[in-house]
Amino acid sequence: MGLIATLLGFVVTLFILLLIVRMILDWVSLAGRGPYWTVRARRLAHAGTEPVIAPVRRVMPPIRAGGIGIDLAFTVVFVAALILRGILFSL
Numbered sequence: 001m002g003l004i005a006t007l008l009g010f011v012v013t014l015f016i017l018l019l020i021v022r023m024i025l026d027w028v029s030l031a032g033r034g035p036y037w038t039v040r041a042r043r044l045a046h047a048g049t050e051p052v053i054a055p056v057r058r059v060m061p062p063i064r065a066g067g068i069g070i071d072l073a074f075t076v077v078f079v080a081a082l083i084l085r086g087i088l089f090s091l
């Protein structure tokens with residue numbers, strides 16, 4: 001069980017890194033259009049993380065605050081992945 005949990009922990013760690021890449025590339029895209037590789041990397045990061053974030057977003061729709069929407073689904077998935085990683089590495 002320990003080996004499987006450790007391997008799953010590494011998979012969750014890679015997912016967390018992909019979430020961080022998505023976050024950074026989303027911030028870069030808000031600052032303006034960057035080079036083509038950032039657009040392509042953003043698409044790949046979204047393709048890898050959206051299947052997990054989308055169901056959470058359906059349960060927790062973005063909160064409207066004036067003219068902006070605050071999407072808490074990303075934060076919930078990120079925190080859940082951190083907790084799951086800690087549990088898996090402790091087994």
